[in-house]
Amino acid sequence: MRRVWSSLLCIVVALLASCSEQVDAPQEAGRSALIIVDMQNDFVPGGALAAEGGDQIVGLINRLQEEFNLVVATQDWHPENHGSFASNHPDRNPGDVIDLHGLKQELWPDHAVQGSTGAEFVPGLDKTRITRVFQKGMDPEVDSYSGFFDNGQRGDTGLDAFLREQGVTEVFVVGLALDYCVKFTALDAERIGFDTTVIADASRPVGDGAAAIEALQVAGVMIVPASDVLGAATP
Numbered sequence: 001m002r003r004v005w006s007s008l009l010c011i012v013v014a015l016l017a018s019c020s021e022q023v024d025a026p027q028e029a030g031r032s033a034l035i036i037v038d039m040q041n042d043f044v045p046g047g048a049l050a051a052e053g054g055d056q057i058v059g060l061i062n063r064l065q066e067e068f069n070l071v072v073a074t075q076d077w078h079p080e081n082h083g084s085f086a087s088n089h090p091d092r093n094p095g096d097v098i099d100l101h102g103l104k105q106e107l108w109p110d111h112a113v114q115g116s117t118g119a120e121f122v123p124g125l126d127k128t129r130i131t132r133v134f135q136k137g138m139d140p141e142v143d144s145y146s147g148f149f150d151n152g153q154r155g156d157t158g159l160d161a162f163l164r165e166q167g168v169t170e171v172f173v174v175g176l177a178l179d180y181c182v183k184f185t186a187l188d189a190e191r192i193g194f195d196t197t198v199i200a201d202a203s204r205p206v207g208d209g210a211a212a213i214e215a216l217q218v219a220g221v222m223i224v225p226a227s228d229v230l231g232a233a234t235p
């Protein structure tokens with residue numbers, strides 16, 4: 001009789017175990033992460049390289065964070081002698097395009113200088129859910145719009161390896177600026193195999209936003225409004 005009870009117990013335990021495995025399985029198949037790009041003082045009105053309305057997306061990004069178990073951020077983090085600053089090239093102005101060590105480089109006003117107020121995250125941004133910050137643009141010789149790799153696709157911030165370690169297969173990208181760092185972060189994400197979505201109203205351009213959206217769609221990146229994500233159960 002003892003034998004019968006113990007084998008019955010075994011069966012029950014086995015059934016429970018297989019049940020809980022089934023419940024967990026979809027999550028293990030791939031998690032979603034939110035990537036918050038360059039929500040720094042210099043990229044909002046009052047900053048050196050402001051995206052119009054950049055300050056108006058902070059609340060929305062905070063609400064979006066609550067929909068994800070994994071949130072990471074990127075931070076533009078330049079040394080003062082960065083080659084993308086017009087001030088470091090005699091007789092050049094912001095907006096000029098030069099050759100910088102073999103790559104086409106648009107020149108910018110000084111921005112996101114390491115340790116400056118302009119480089120800090122905007123005050124209203126909820127930082128408590130951000131698991132890790134990936135800094136970029138530290139090499140004075142090459143710019144880095146993407147949060148994954150520099151513009152020469154050489155230097156790696158470690159974001160790709162981190163997301164894969166965390167079992168992430170799908171990323172949602174928000175932040176500033178839509179036509180530069182958001183665009184190139186999303187293009188890299190899609191290229192290296194993540195299912196990639198840009199949440200359009202949680203981003204703002206410094207220039208041509210419509211052209212950026214077009215380029216993203218052509219590359220296979222999905223564009224959605226925040227309302228599609230808010231309240232939806234994202235794994």
Ligand code: VGL
Pocket residue numbers: 038043049076108145176177178179180181182
């Ligand atoms: C950015 C230009 C230069 C951005 C950063 O965050 O979009 N754009 N550096």
Ligand code: ZN
Pocket residue numbers: 076078084111112137
């Ligand atoms: Zn920059």
